[in-house]
Amino acid sequence: xxxxxxxxxxxxxxxxxxxxxxxxxxxxxxxxxxxxxxxxxxxxxxxxxxxxxxxxxxxxxxxxxxxxxxxxxxxxxxxxxxxxxxxxxxxxxxxxxxxxxxxxxxxxxxxxxxxxxxxxxxxxxxxxxxxxxxxxxxxxxxxxxxxxxxxxxxxxxxxxxxxxxxxxxxxxxxxxxxxxxxxxxxxxxxxxxxxxxxxxxxxxxxxxxxxxxxxxxxxxxxxxxxxxxxxxxxxxxxxxxxxxxxxxxxxxxxxxxxxxxxxxxxxxxxxxxxxxxxxxxxxxxxxxxxxxxxxxxxxxxxxxxxxxxxxxxxxxxxxxxxxxxxxxxxxxxxxxxxxxxxxxxxxxxxxxxxxxxxxxxxxxxxxxxxxxxxxxxxxxxxxxxxxxx
Numbered sequence: 001x002x003x004x005x006x007x008x009x010x011x012x013x014x015x016x017x018x019x020x021x022x023x024x025x026x027x028x029x030x031x032x033x034x035x036x037x038x039x040x041x042x043x044x045x046x047x048x049x050x051x052x053x054x055x056x057x058x059x060x061x062x063x064x065x066x067x068x069x070x071x072x073x074x075x076x077x078x079x080x081x082x083x084x085x086x087x088x089x090x091x092x093x094x095x096x097x098x099x100x101x102x103x104x105x106x107x108x109x110x111x112x113x114x115x116x117x118x119x120x121x122x123x124x125x126x127x128x129x130x131x132x133x134x135x136x137x138x139x140x141x142x143x144x145x146x147x148x149x150x151x152x153x154x155x156x157x158x159x160x161x162x163x164x165x166x167x168x169x170x171x172x173x174x175x176x177x178x179x180x181x182x183x184x185x186x187x188x189x190x191x192x193x194x195x196x197x198x199x200x201x202x203x204x205x206x207x208x209x210x211x212x213x214x215x216x217x218x219x220x221x222x223x224x225x226x227x228x229x230x231x232x233x234x235x236x237x238x239x240x241x242x243x244x245x246x247x248x249x250x251x252x253x254x255x256x257x258x259x260x261x262x263x264x265x266x267x268x269x270x271x272x273x274x275x276x277x278x279x280x281x282x283x284x285x286x287x288x289x290x291x292x293x294x295x296x297x298x299x300x301x302x303x304x305x306x307x308x309x310x311x312x313x314x315x316x317x318x319x320x321x322x323x324x325x326x327x328x329x330x331x332x333x334x335x336x337x338x339x340x341x342x343x344x345x346x347x348x349x350x351x352x353x354x355x356x357x358x359x360x361x362x363x364x365x366x367x368x369x370x371x372x373x374x375x376x377x378x379x380x381x382x383x384x385x386x387x388x389x
């Protein structure tokens with residue numbers, strides 16, 4: 001296999017992998033996310049979503065809540081492939097082709113599908129400063145409210161490149177609403193079942209206590225990315241699963257106020273290490289320890305992808321073709337997205353891209369299977385990167 005970081009000529013391009021776009025984080029790419037992700041989302045989908053009665057129910061929650069979509073890290077899981085575009089490129093997202101010829105890039109904004117009532121004023125898109133930790137921008141805004149003598153707000157945060165699918169429309173919306181409006185609650189997290197070996201050095205694990213509801217548990221503790229399989233297995237459920245943290249969570253205003261009090265006493269109170277004094281996992285751990293399991297709920301979701309890695313990206317493509325992740329969209333928008341993904345990812349293009357990614361250690365078994373894919377098509381192009389098998 002030969003991979004070249006150059007633009008292909010028309011006679012070299014072969015199949016064009018139209019729905020993959022190599023992009024940088026906001027740290028390197030300025031207004032890209034705002035212009036190419038948030039605005040297309042709001043222009044093409046937001047209005048039709050907000051017409052639904054379920055969204056109108058959240059007006060009070062929206063006024064009293066700050067929503068953050070945080071990007072952090074260096075995109076290491078995509079690094080080898082994305083570096084063919086240059087050292088500053090560190091993430092790859094896929095785009096849904098729209099009828100007007102523009103692409104709607106899902107990476108970093110997919111959380112808006114689960115919390116569509118977070119509008120222009122409510123949704124705060126921040127790039128988390130790696131040197132200060134994943135929770136730094138949230139703490140900064142909370143400290144500004146305190147300095148101005150204003151009351152704290154409830155905070156909803158989504159870290160990473162999250163995509164959620166639930167069978168019940170707006171299921172996550174109602175979980176957020178229930179936590180915020182319940183005076184006995186101080187925190188809510190969203191988790192997903194994973195095999196213990198799949199969380200090692202990869203995902204935070206929630207130590208949970210079952211309740212009478214199958215999809216709601218109490219939070220008894222939090223361990224950030226267990227280092228060994230033995231550690232992960234200490235947090236297994238009776239079904240032999242670990243509950244992985246998806247990075248979507250709610251911290252209530254009272255808990256935010258308490259965190260600020262503690263940080264005034266000890267600036268390293270929620271530190272990951274000396275270089276990252278504001279870590280969301282540490283913040284969740286401290287809030288849980290302060291308020292106890294009964295005040296901290298965990299909502300389980302069936303389908304979730306952290307699409308910041310190649311395998312998850314391709315699982316996501318298949319899921320979109322099957323109509324997943326689209327529960328909260330209006331029917332016409334859902335059909336548009338699903339048909340676009342089916343048309344562009346026709347099997348031939350995907351097969352060539354699978355072969356390219358195998359170079360970086362991703363086995364064939366990790367990818368969706370497309371019956372009828374033509375094995376003779378072995379050339380594809382990813383926006384200027386020739387991949388020749």
